Amino acid sequence: MSKYENYDAISENYDKTRTAVGIEIVLGYISSLNKDREKLQILDAGCGTGNYALELKKHYPNIWCADFSMGMLSKCQQKFAQREQQVNLLRCDITKLPFRDGSLDVVICNQSLHHLDEPGNNFKHLAEFLRQAARSLQPDGLLLINTITHQQLHDGVWWGDLIKPAVERMKLRFTTDEQLAALLAQAGLTMTNRVVALDTIIQQHGYFDPGSLFDKTFRDGDSHFSLLTPDELAGMLQQLEKMREHGELEAYIHERDRLRRDIGQFTYYVIGKK
Amino acid sequence: MFNTDMLVFLICPVSHLALYYDTERQYLISADGQNEYPIVNGIPVLMPNNAMEE
Numbered sequence: 001m002s003k004y005e006n007y008d009a010i011s012e013n014y015d016k017t018r019t020a021v022g023i024e025i026v027l028g029y030i031s032s033l034n035k036d037r038e039k040l041q042i043l044d045a046g047c048g049t050g051n052y053a054l055e056l057k058k059h060y061p062n063i064w065c066a067d068f069s070m071g072m073l074s075k076c077q078q079k080f081a082q083r084e085q086q087v088n089l090l091r092c093d094i095t096k097l098p099f100r101d102g103s104l105d106v107v108i109c110n111q112s113l114h115h116l117d118e119p120g121n122n123f124k125h126l127a128e129f130l131r132q133a134a135r136s137l138q139p140d141g142l143l144l145i146n147t148i149t150h151q152q153l154h155d156g157v158w159w160g161d162l163i164k165p166a167v168e169r170m171k172l173r174f175t176t177d178e179q180l181a182a183l184l185a186q187a188g189l190t191m192t193n194r195v196v197a198l199d200t201i202i203q204q205h206g207y208f209d210p211g212s213l214f215d216k217t218f219r220d221g222d223s224h225f226s227l228l229t230p231d232e233l234a235g236m237l238q239q240l241e242k243m244r245e246h247g248e249l250e251a252y253i254h255e256r257d258r259l260r261r262d263i264g265q266f267t268y269y270v271i272g273k274k
Numbered sequence: 275m276f277n278t279d280m281l282v283f284l285i286c287p288v289s290h291l292a293l294y295y296d297t298e299r300q301y302l303i304s305a306d307g308q309n310e311y312p313i314v315n316g317i318p319v320l321m322p323n324n325a326m327e328e
Contacts, residue, residue, distance in 0.1 A: 041283065064283075073317055088280050091319040096287040098320040103283045 020051040021200045022110075025268050026144055027059060030106055033142060037061075040105045045094045045133070046112025050076030050087070056108075057085055064104075066090045066097070095128040099136040107133045110146040111202075111266070114223075119172035123183060126175070130187035134273060143189065143271040148174060152266060155259035157203075157222070158252070159213060162236050166227040184271060193270035202265050208257075210249045213240055275316030276300070286311075288322050 030042070037060050044053045047065035049072055057063050057080075065087055067073050073089050080087045092098055094109070095116060109129075116125035133143050150171050154160045160167055175183065177194075184191055203221060206212040214237065219225040228236065243249040276295065284293055286304035293302040293311070302311045302318050311320050 070314070070317070070319075074315070077315070077317065086277070088277060089317045090284075091314070091317055091321065092287060093321055096322070098284050098287040100283055100285050 019204055020055045020110075021202050021204070022146055022195075022197050022266065022268060023052060023055045025195050025197060026052065026056070026108055029142060029144060029270055030056075030060070033105065033140070035105060041103060042106040042108070043097075043099070043104050043136070045097070045107055045109045045129070046115070047076055048072050048110075048112075050079050052108060052110055053087060054079060054083070054085075057087065062088075064088045064090065066092050066094060068093060095125045095132060097129075097132040097136050101135055102138045102141075104136045104141060105138055106142045106144070107137060108144045108146070109133075111148070113145065113147055114170070114173040117173065119169070123175060123179065127183050127186060130183055130189060134187045134189050137273060139273055141273060145180075145269040145271060146266055147269065148266050149263075150174060150176060151263055153224075155256075155263055156265035157224075157260065158207075158256035159236075161256065162213075162239060163224055163228055163232070165229075165232050166224045169227045170224055180269065185274075188274050189271050190274050191269055192272050195268040195270065196264040196266070197268075198261060198264045200265065201260075208253060210244060210253060213237070276313050276318065277316075280318070284318070284320070287320050 030040070040060050041062045041064065042056055042060055043064040043066060044050070044056070045066050047053050047067050050065055053063050053065045053076065065073070065076055067076070068091065070091055073091055076087070077089055090098065094112070113126055113129065116129060117123050137143065148156065153170050153174060154167050181191055201207045203218070206218050212218045225233065240249065243252055278295055281293055281295060284302070285291060286293055286309050288309050289304050289306060291305040293304055296303055300313045302313065302320070303309070311318055313319070
């Protein structure tokens with residue numbers, strides 16, 4: 001239920017910049033549950049257009065896709081229909097998961113939790129989502145949260161420094177590790193591992209393209225940009241243009257990307273019930 | 275269009291009661307009849323009524 005991005009509107013272009021990055025981490029942890037894959041019930045909470053769900057479907061028959069946006073769900077429905085595959089789709093608020101207690105084996109949540117809360121409300125909705133996930137999961141169930149650390153917000157993309165005001169605003173929407181650990185404990189959950197795929201790039205095509213940020217469709221694939229004011233966006237584009245004119249942009253990208261190679265762009269938190 | 279197998283897993287997000295399927299109206303209704311949820315293009319919209327337009 002993002003208050004700063006209209007996901008119904010951007011669902012058309014969403015897949016131009018998003019793929020199921022880190023899916024190998026998800027698949028690895030699900031297989032390590034060592035359960036009958038025919039019986040596993042897997043929920044993708046905040047499924048978007050279903051990129052992760054489609055990958056999961058290759059291995060597991062019972063996939064649930066939940067999202068607040070009907071635009072995203074319709075796109076997801078089309079993609080499954082094109083492949084003549086069955087999926088359980090739900091429009092819901094993931095802080096009010098409509099699942100019976102202990103009915104799910106796995107809940108995954110990819111790059112969605114920062115849309116739940118407005119800054120300053122102490123992650124009240126995130127806390128509720130975690131409680132609902134804990135309730136819906138079986139005792140040995142698995143919750144996988146794919147999110148971005150504060151350091152990754154700034155240094156996980158080469159343009160982080162150019163959009164500093166947006167990054168600072170974004171940090172208010174993402175928990176620190178300590179905040180997340182405390183919220184998990186309150187929900188009866190515990191973090192068992194953190195996994196970072198250093199060589200995986202969320203934006204994939206176009207990430208290293210010096211012209212990418214001039215393209216609105218590319219910027220729409222990264223919710224940071226929607227937190228820039230029009231003046232800040234114009235200033236950033238002017239700065240980029242200047243670097244491009246002086247032939248400095250490619251060197252800037254290369255230099256900044258060294259930080260990304262050290263810390264990665266996103267983090268998977270592997271979580272179980274206490 | 276709606277896959278009724280889903281009802282084994284789903285509950286009303288408000289009352290946490292079981293849901294039944296009104297095939298004629300294409301709604302899921304909580305066991306106490308207090309909450310109704312439309313099915314739109316085969317997709318159940320399981321949101322409390324006051325959150326529908328957020």
